Amino acid sequence: MDKNNERECNEDLIRERRKCNFNIEELTNIVDGGKARTARRREIQRLLINDPEFLDEIPQDYMSHEDRYSNELRKSAHLMQKLADQESGHDIHQDIGALTGILKDGNPLMVHLSMFIPAILGQANSEQQEKWLGRSLRNEIIGTYAQTELGHGTFVRGLETRATYDPTVEEFVLHTPTITATKWWPGGLGKTCNYCVVMAQLYTQGRCYGPHPFIVQLRDEETHRSLPGITLGEIGPRLGLNSNDNGFLKFENHRIPRTNMLMKHSQVLKDGTYVKPLHNKLSYGTMMLVRVGIVGACSRSLQYAVTIATRYSAVRHQSEIVPGQPEPQILDYQTQQYKVIPQIASVFALIFSARSLSKIQSSVTAKLKDGNTDLLPELHSLSSGLKALSSSDASWGVEVCRLACGGHGYLASSNLPRTYTGTTCAITYEGENTVLLLQVARYLIKSYRSIGKETGASSVSYLADQTSLASSSSSFSNKALVQAFKLSALSLVAEAEARLQKLCDMGQEFYHAWNYCSVLLLKCAEAHTRYYICEKYEQTVDSLKASEGVKNVLQSLCRLYLIYHITLTHGDFLKCGALTPRNIAVLEGEMCDLLAVLRPQAVSIVDAFDIPDELLGSTLGCWDGNVYQRLYDEALKSPLNKTDVPDAYYKYLLPLMKSSL
Ligand SMILES: CCCCCCCCCCCCCCCCCCCCCC(=O)SCCNC(=O)CCNC(=O)[C@H](O)C(C)(C)COP(=O)(O)OP(=O)(O)OC[C@H]1O[C@@H](n2cnc3c(N)ncnc32)[C@H](O)[C@@H]1OP(=O)(O)O
Numbered sequence: 001m002d003k004n005n006e007r008e009c010n011e012d013l014i015r016e017r018r019k020c021n022f023n024i025e026e027l028t029n030i031v032d033g034g035k036a037r038t039a040r041r042r043e044i045q046r047l048l049i050n051d052p053e054f055l056d057e058i059p060q061d062y063m064s065h066e067d068r069y070s071n072e073l074r075k076s077a078h079l080m081q082k083l084a085d086q087e088s089g090h091d092i093h094q095d096i097g098a099l100t101g102i103l104k105d106g107n108p109l110m111v112h113l114s115m116f117i118p119a120i121l122g123q124a125n126s127e128q129q130e131k132w133l134g135r136s137l138r139n140e141i142i143g144t145y146a147q148t149e150l151g152h153g154t155f156v157r158g159l160e161t162r163a164t165y166d167p168t169v170e171e172f173v174l175h176t177p178t179i180t181a182t183k184w185w186p187g188g189l190g191k192t193c194n195y196c197v198v199m200a201q202l203y204t205q206g207r208c209y210g211p212h213p214f215i216v217q218l219r220d221e222e223t224h225r226s227l228p229g230i231t232l233g234e235i236g237p238r239l240g241l242n243s244n245d246n247g248f249l250k251f252e253n254h255r256i257p258r259t260n261m262l263m264k265h266s267q268v269l270k271d272g273t274y275v276k277p278l279h280n281k282l283s284y285g286t287m288m289l290v291r292v293g294i295v296g297a298c299s300r301s302l303q304y305a306v307t308i309a310t311r312y313s314a315v316r317h318q319s320e321i322v323p324g325q326p327e328p329q330i331l332d333y334q335t336q337q338y339k340v341i342p343q344i345a346s347v348f349a350l351i352f353s354a355r356s357l358s359k360i361q362s363s364v365t366a367k368l369k370d371g372n373t374d375l376l377p378e379l380h381s382l383s384s385g386l387k388a389l390s391s392s393d394a395s396w397g398v399e400v401c402r403l404a405c406g407g408h409g410y411l412a413s414s415n416l417p418r419t420y421t422g423t424t425c426a427i428t429y430e431g432e433n434t435v436l437l438l439q440v441a442r443y444l445i446k447s448y449r450s451i452g453k454e455t456g457a458s459s460v461s462y463l464a465d466q467t468s469l470a471s472s473s474s475s476f477s478n479k480a481l482v483q484a485f486k487l488s489a490l491s492l493v494a495e496a497e498a499r500l501q502k503l504c505d506m507g508q509e510f511y512h513a514w515n516y517c518s519v520l521l522l523k524c525a526e527a528h529t530r531y532y533i534c535e536k537y538e539q540t541v542d543s544l545k546a547s548e549g550v551k552n553v554l555q556s557l558c559r560l561y562l563i564y565h566i567t568l569t570h571g572d573f574l575k576c577g578a579l580t581p582r583n584i585a586v587l588e589g590e591m592c593d594l595l596a597v598l599r600p601q602a603v604s605i606v607d608a609f610d611i612p613d614e615l616l617g618s619t620l621g622c623w624d625g626n627v628y629q630r631l632y633d634e635a636l637k638s639p640l641n642k643t644d645v646p647d648a649y650y651k652y653l654l655p656l657m658k659s660s661l
């Protein structure tokens, strides 16, 4: 599509784009993280979208379960080959964002890239990396991360798979003792992978040392047949991600060499002696790494959905605002703006907090290299909180965008259903959100109770700021609104701690008291993480060196985000006195003004996300707005339309219709 050729474009969209009052390319660079990154993303995307190998012969939704898997594996393999062939040497982990949309509905190599390779990097010592890293990066071996079992996903300490050390032959014996110990869910495990990292309870010298990672060959490297002592299969259709072969795995006293235990952090020596890690949760490092990656991935899903919904809302006309006048664009309805524009604001919130979290992760990783684990708990808390809020915000945002497109949003060809199923899974995987938020709450209560002790953890230092509990602000700058979020979080933490303490004082055991307060504790964790997101949003926009137009747009989006979330949880702000009922009413009014200010810029802002049509894959969201023709053309692809009268008519309908004669 030639974006300079207005003649091919829907007139509403032409008019929308003429209203643009900022530099779109500049905003694109901010979204990508700099000009160089924009150029790199475009280069990769060009490479992919001009390649006919990535086209599907028929829409995926008409394919059988097996064909979907095979088709997506074909494209995934081609993608890996193509990127490997590039002279510039692409780093697939750096470029993962640019690939969004090229592979549809999950792909069988996703966990190889996003967990197996990172697990080797983060958990294997240098000799082990020497042995497996190069091979896995060159795709000579394909792996997955097999942790979850039929009986336990959340409770990692409760895993049942055993790795028992046998010092006589220096081997571990992997065993699945019960049906509930069957590994269940790992992506690519069913048919694709020939290796995996298995999390199993480590037993040596008669003692259990808890879950540890082991690298295990699953299939013969020549024939791809599963090895003796290993049972493998696929778990069947899911809500989404059906091109992936999520699998199951059982071990029958399967032996692996001692050196297959990933030994960067803890070791089992030849004689069976266990050597402790620096921190006993370092074996959870792969999960933490991926949680950080998920925040960025969620912002991308939301960019897709909101691009579709915004463009469609500009093209779609319905009903009337002024009686008797032509039907307006649905984007002119305030209620439609309230659905779509806060989701645009949310995209930037997620981008900026993902970047901030990545920086923290890099500095914690650097410290870990020097043996310093002091900031690991803070990273665990922040990555858990942001993974939880980003996945639930993005899932809800995508669903709102789908609803905002009315009936057509329910069509597969809108690409909204698949965007939704590809996002909502992140609420569950890599740590179910409630569980992760309760980890954040645990950290908050612990931090609150250790006020006065220097921990170096900056994200919770505000908990010591007791004076702010008394001071509600009378100004409404963005900074003041962020302070209100802080006050709300602090007050919820104080309330939860007091409630916990009271129950303990009344004689309850701490863990019962904890469960009894857990709805409130969940709220604390959400409020704390929301405060973090708001603070990063405000600080990033405030310090941004940008042209006036771009800065104004981002300031408005940031303010909308702050007010939107205050109105969603206004009870918490009222309860702690951070805001009065009158303040809330004024802010609600201002939110509507902001929707009106941002409405004329909405199409241009989503244009700045710069998602090529080929990747957006939506009849409703294409750049030219030629929605109705595309919907019609897609409908014609239905196999039912191959004949005027389907066979099923003769088999079932005709006999029914004639039976009463
Ligand atoms: C060039 C290379 C670059 C590389 C770049 C790489 C880029 C990567 C790119 C990525 C792209 C993304 C694209 C998306 C694709 C994704 C596909 C994914 C598919 C999905 C995969 C999965 O789905 S895979 C399974 C995930 N399955 C879980 O996620 C289980 C949750 N369950 C738990 O995670 C534990 O079960 C749970 C609850 C903590 C309790 O653990 P537990 O019982 O052992 O611990 P307790 O609760 O008793 O807590 C005791 C104390 O440990 C503290 N603590 C706990 N964890 C800690 C930790 N990690 N660090 C520090 N401290 C920790 C805690 O804070 C307490 O501290 P304190 O005592 O001081 O209060």
Ligand SMILES: Cc1cc2nc3c(=O)[nH]c(=O)nc-3n(C[C@H](O)[C@H](O)[C@H](O)COP(=O)(O)OP(=O)(O)OC[C@H]3O[C@@H](n4cnc5c(N)ncnc54)[C@H](O)[C@@H]3O)c2cc1C
Pocket: 111, 144, 145, 146, 147, 148, 151, 152, 153, 154, 155, 184, 185, 186, 187, 241, 246, 425, 428, 429, 430, 431, 432, 434, 435, 438
């Ligand atoms: C699409 C997809 C891909 C996946 N890929 C992989 C993979 O590659 N590798 C892998 O190992 N796993 C994978 N998983 C598994 C995933 O990590 C687990 O499903 C996830 O960790 C949740 O665990 P669970 O299913 O046991 O849920 P459960 O823990 O049984 O959760 C059920 C309910 O119980 C609640 N609950 C549980 N514990 C607590 C608690 N302590 N406090 C309060 N409430 C609690 C939860 O909040 C939830 O409401 C995948 C899952 C999905 C959906």
